[in-house]
Amino acid sequence: MKRARFLAAAAVVVPSLLVAVLGSAAAAAPLPDPKPPVPHCITPFDGDLNELYGVKDRIIGPVPCRETYAKAKWVRIAPGWGTAPSGAKAVYPAGYTPQRPDPIDDFNSKFVSATYVHDLGTPREQRFTYKKSRVLRTGLLGPDGVPYSIAISPPFKALDLGTHTTLVLFTLTAQHCDGLGTVEEENCLPAGTFEYTSNAPFDVIPKPTG
Template sequence: MNRARTLAVAVVVPCLLATVAAGTATGADVPAPAAAPAARPSVPHCVTMDGSDLNELYGVKYRIIGPSTCRTAVQGEKWVRTVSPWFTAPGAAGAVYPEGYRPSRPDPIDDFNSKFVSATYIQDRGTAQEKSITFKRKEVLRTGFVDPTSGLSYSAAVSPPLKSLAVGLHTSTVLFTLKAEHCDGLGTVREENCLPAGTFLWAVDTPFEVVPRPGQPAGS
């Protein structure tokens, strides 16, 4: 043990013992240490049909709304929206593109990341309750992932925590904005392998439900 730390312990421990002994001798009560606040219970993780734990994968501590297995939020709790990721060829070697397309970065996933501008989240699109919020690339884009089965690279948009909604049924729509056309390096068909410049729909009117907190009526 470090010598300075050993000396400090040698001095402090006898002092503590003397203090406790004095309190016992005089009948004084020694106050019990304050109880630590109860930890907030962790939310159930979002596990996809293929067994992927999205909370673990993306490092999210909030309830996730996105895949068909994760469509329930809880009243009063913030939640996070995920959508299907974008896959590309693993690198420049072997990447193929539609005629005339020239990527801005050698690796297709870097080309996508460099052109990604923002993601827009619309709640209850087309209703009187419609609200939308846009987050810039640095706030939502997660990258550096490789699919273990296919070996493809991918990036995913993961929203910051969103405000709780009223109890009941809702929808969530997600739009992406790119500053230029991007192609994934996996094929030569623009309609299948490329994303356009500008803003476009990525996930349309995904339904989900907000339920009351356990033991609390829906209207409270």
């Protein structure tokens, strides 16, 4: 399976608070937030994924984003799947024929669902399966001109304090190849249900009080 990519760029704006002091209006520093916001998922190369995808909850996904707060909902993002820009520019392994002319449309048409497995192989294991309409976002374009789709889960309930794991499975109706190369192991996804990500560890930590 080929290397997947996360893409992002963002900015955060904090408004000022105006208060009256000694009978006149004057600017004052913002009051401390008693409930610190959930930290955004910001990667060294890809930027702010919360801003890019409009996710308000903590993201668990790429390596820098492996912590969430106790009693806080969280979202699992799987790496995006990118393809050749068009069928005219696509190259495929020998014997493969796409069902749609453009590779990204081929992937989207074959995508059925994503399954999220938390704490695999433990007494607290949980599985959640969501159809394409609930998780798949498409129409996205990377800075290199590569179109991609990405699976973003609905928010999950908070987990207990400590270390957990999360695994993402995809289900496709048929084999799909991205059109970016001719090596089946790197450029194609199999039919059926398969592990799309590794079983990634993450930590649930106490929420800061300051």
